[in-house]
Amino acid sequence: MFHPEALPLIFAALMGASILLYVVLDGFDLGVGLLFPFTTEAERDRMIASIGPFWDANETWLVLAIGLLLVAFPTAHGTILTALYLPVAVMLIGLILRGVAFEFRAKAPIPHKKPWDIAFWAGSLMTALSQGFMLGIYIMGLQWSLATVAFATLTAGALAVAYSFIGAGWVIFKTDGALQLKAVHWAKGGIWGVVLGMGAVSAATPLASPRIFDKWFTLPEVVALAPLPLMSALLVALLWLSLRRLPTRDDSFAWFPFVGAVVLMILGFFGMAYSFYPYIVPEKMTIWQAAAATESLSIILVGTLVVLPVILGYTVLAYVIFRGKATKLSYD
Amino acid sequence: MDILLLSRIQFAANISFHILFPTITIALGWVLLFFKLRFNRTQDRKWMDLYLFWVKVFALSFALGVVSGITMSFQFGTNWPGFMEVVGNVAGPLLAYEVLTAFFLEAVFLGIMLFGASRVPGWLHTLATFLVAFGTTMSAFWILVLNSWMHTPAGHELRDGVVYAADWWAIIFNPSMPYRLVHMLLASGLTVAFLIAGLSAWRWLRQDRTPAVATGLRFGLTLGALLIPLQILAGDMHGLNTLEHQPAKVAAMEGNWETRGNVPLLLFxxxxxxxxxxxxxxxxxxxxxxxxxxxxxxxxxxxxDFVAEDGSVLHPPVSAVFWSFRIMVGIGMLMLVVSWGGVWLIRRRGVEGLPRPALWGLAGMSFAGWGATLAGWYTTEIGRQPWLVHGVLTVKEAVGDVAAGMVLSTLIAYLVVYALLIAAYLGVLFHLAAKAGQPAKPALQPSLQPAE
Structure with a gap:
């Protein structure tokens, strides 16, 4: 029914799309958690309210991404996850802490609220750092050495800063008043971290991998790819300009830092995707070598093509229902 | 300790922790829909009170289920890479359909169900409640399809040591699937029935005697009394199905060493x-x-019969299967006595006439469903050993080559986190139950009381 050669490519694209959606969507709610140390209790309540209806569905994109890796590329799945055993465990414990702290902070006795807020922050931090660390080790071809761990530490920090920035963008978008003003300050500080992090990772990646270096710095690729860094630079400039003017009197452009951060992440993502293609395990296994049987991929694809638009539809519905500035969350 | 045993303990710990929460949410979703529909129809405040109390328990349980479930999906790769490499062509699509048809549905509509009551029309909120319940049940369906296939694989063919799907219909409706699914859904119903009856009894004992508490007590007991005979029947049929497909497991459950007639039912x-x-x-x-x-x-x-010529044992460890089976059946029989006795007392004397020992007994059985569910899963899963996929793949072949120290350290970390979370969960459930009984105070600072 589907062309056997095309299926692995389609699944790589679907997996990439899930990872991208995950990084953007869970990125902002992880970022909100990372910003907790700079807040008061009332501010934390409002920030939680801004992500409360969404975080669970956001996290499901991670399950879909890992599910697609598992179902479409079963051999790569084992290789990648056993190589990343420890950071995966740290991330899982981080996700557990963060996810349950959402509920416990509001339902536990009042004196326990503060410890759960700390758990929420710690969980978000563990998740963000371990994801960045895994990205770094993955870029380095899943090798563990002093140099690769140093690089992975860099990417860990960069991703945590990027999440904080998109989180600050979300808070600017979804709140107003003093908290919004505070978030603008966070974003102003964070943007330099983002520039530093993205720049460092972009510079270190080709230096670490000759193959990636060749993919970027040969003619005519270098010209064709130039828009990626140029657009990123332009976007950073626009973000900086907007942050200097925010918040505006009529709250116009409050959405801009968030959307700008999303676009920046998309650009970074495409840069990475280009660097890795066609490998799923860097330098070792291509997406065709790792793919599952054609009949299994076909049956998943049929379901995916039918269900994914529906999922996207009701996800949009949820964002529409909870549009506007975040207010108090309640069950009635 | 060797890597296989450590990995098995780790997976068992993760999945035992995980199953506690879906066991509650699968049935509680439908119960919430029932409360909501009763309120829509009668406009009686007590149904809304019941909904608003139990939706908190649902949200908390759901969050714990989600995060512990994510752990499971990663564990396949980190600890059991052989599983996906050999049976990925069957297991993969089943898991993918779980994510696509269940996870997103429940996650998105949960947000609307929890926080959307004041933002969407009533019918949409009821629909969201239905879709969350439906999503949790779909999730149970797909995961039990996969689990059943691991016990009674069908519809596949083996080429070069790798499983390929031949007939999806036969894979999905594999021989043990209908029995296992019904058995698990009923287990979830019973867990929730006794949880509602138990927490309501506890509130009643604390002099929290509102109509909602009385109705909750009656509802939980009645649900339990209705479901337990069905569960005994379903369990018996499931056992007969196991006898046909996994006789070694049944032999271990019965503690029967020699193939023979007139086999006694062992009580001890x-x-x-x-x-x-x-x-x-x-x-x-x-x-x-x-x-x-x-x-x-x-x-x-x-x-x-399940010892090879060379003396290697091909049946599961006997004591664990024998005893976990007895614990499950024992709790089931206790549920039968308690729920029927409770309903009989309420019919004769009303909720007000329930004697204190009966109320304490019910409160003590709040989490009896957890005990029976875990014992049942241990029976069936330990009973599958040494196979991971019966007759296709052993656990030994599938385990990943990770340093034992790493598995041990992550195992300890998970156990510590799980112990803390179970303590917190139980503490918060009783805290919510105690708080629900206090007259509502006008919140001085509403912003400090968010998202209950």
């Missing part, structure tokens, strides 16, 4: 695998034969 025994016999056996003659073969002389397979 200490199976000794070294001597290959039971110690201190107490049994009722021929009853196991009657249950399994409907004939006192019926021949029941024995464990000694």
């Amino acid at each position: 025994a200490l199976p000794d695998e070294a001597a290959r016999e039971n110690r201190f056996e107490i049994g009722i003659p021929s009853i196991a034969s009657v249950i399994l073969k409907h004939d006192p002389a019926g021949v029941v397979p024995g464990l000694n």
